[in-house]
Amino acid sequence: MSIIQPKYISDIRNMMKLYAPEYYRDFVCIADKCRHSCCIGWEIDVDPLSMEKYSAITHPYGQTVRDSIDTGSDTPHFITDDDDRCPHLDSHGLCRMILNLGEDSLCNICREHPRFYNDTLRGKEVGLGMSCEEAARIILSSDKYNTFIEIGDTDEEIDVEYDCIPARKQLYSILSDRNIKYSDRLAMIYRRFGVSPEILDDDAWQQLLGDLEYLDDSHRDIFSSVYSSHAHVPESIEKCLERALAYFIYRHCTGAESDSDLRISLGFSIFCERLLASLAENDPSTDITEHARVLSEELEYSPDNTEAIKLEFLF
Ligand code: SF4
Numbered sequence: 001m002s003i004i005q006p007k008y009i010s011d012i013r014n015m016m017k018l019y020a021p022e023y024y025r026d027f028v029c030i031a032d033k034c035r036h037s038c039c040i041g042w043e044i045d046v047d048p049l050s051m052e053k054y055s056a057i058t059h060p061y062g063q064t065v066r067d068s069i070d071t072g073s074d075t076p077h078f079i080t081d082d083d084d085r086c087p088h089l090d091s092h093g094l095c096r097m098i099l100n101l102g103e104d105s106l107c108n109i110c111r112e113h114p115r116f117y118n119d120t121l122r123g124k125e126v127g128l129g130m131s132c133e134e135a136a137r138i139i140l141s142s143d144k145y146n147t148f149i150e151i152g153d154t155d156e157e158i159d160v161e162y163d164c165i166p167a168r169k170q171l172y173s174i175l176s177d178r179n180i181k182y183s184d185r186l187a188m189i190y191r192r193f194g195v196s197p198e199i200l201d202d203d204a205w206q207q208l209l210g211d212l213e214y215l216d217d218s219h220r221d222i223f224s225s226v227y228s229s230h231a232h233v234p235e236s237i238e239k240c241l242e243r244a245l246a247y248f249i250y251r252h253c254t255g256a257e258s259d260s261d262l263r264i265s266l267g268f269s270i271f272c273e274r275l276l277a278s279l280a281e282n283d284p285s286t287d288i289t290e291h292a293r294v295l296s297e298e299l300e301y302s303p304d305n306t307e308a309i310k311l312e313f314l315f
Pocket residue numbers: 028029030031034035036037038039113114131132133134135
């Protein structure tokens with residue numbers, strides 16, 4: 001009879017699987033071909049471990065890295081230039097830190113973007129955030145949102161009690177049934193989970209959208225004038241909406257901590273899908289991937305905006 005030592009037991013418990021939607025493997029940063037680089041317009045914080053690493057770099061570029069970080073504020077961050085570009089982004093859209101010091105030199109945020117993580121009872125899940133144009137392209141062109149693959153192990157602590165997976169399975173099962181009209185599938189989800197964007201009328205949603213914060217103020221006018229819970233788009237675009245809603249559910253409902261938390265996150269997901277439909281209906285000449293990227297950047301990546309929308313589903 002073999003004896004398992006207590007430490008070994010605890011190691012087994014701590015080693016959880018890391019899962020991702022099948023399309024995750026298709027992602028590669030398109031770097032210099034990216035039209036909306038994440039290295040422009042964002043303040044990039046530098047984590048403590050990377051700060052330590054940077055203080056020890058002996059390569060001549062190490063001093064350039066150290067000089068490029070503002071350490072005077074609460075969280076050290078790269079000082080962007082007058083055009084809001086990361087100081088290490090060269091004129092060809094490539095990262096000078098990678099060119100000089102290799103990929104391992106990247107700080108946490110740069111290494112991880114556009115990935116996000118959620119904990120579940122079965123392990124950790126990783127996804128791609130839609131504010132990245134290449135991620136948006138992959139998400140909106142893949143029907144494999146309901147197929148998950150194991151991509152490794154994680155020994156990070158997972159502290160979850162609520163099991164969101166059964167609800168997500170039900171949502172995906174309704175959402176992916178293309179024998180049913182898309183609008184009917186949405187109505188089934190609203191009924192089954194007791195959540196509807198019609199909790200507010202279109203005028204009230206437009207008012208709320210007008211009051212949010214925006215990275216680009218021109219989006220305020222667009223979002224707040226086009227929103228409709230009853231937006232209609234051609235069938236070919238409906239498939240993209242279906243995939244987008246699957247993404248919003250994957251990203252926002254998976255971390256839910258209770259039934260009511262799940263309902264609120266589902267409300268946010270449904271609202272984002274309706275706004276995307278409204279943007280696509282209003283401006284069909286712009287690729288829906290671009291509408292999705294902008295929506296994600298303005299709403300999903302702003303905790304304040306996300307919270308303001310979620311509040312409307314708090315009942
Ligand atoms: S937005 Fe996406 S594709 Fe563009 S530079 Fe950033 S990670 Fe790469």
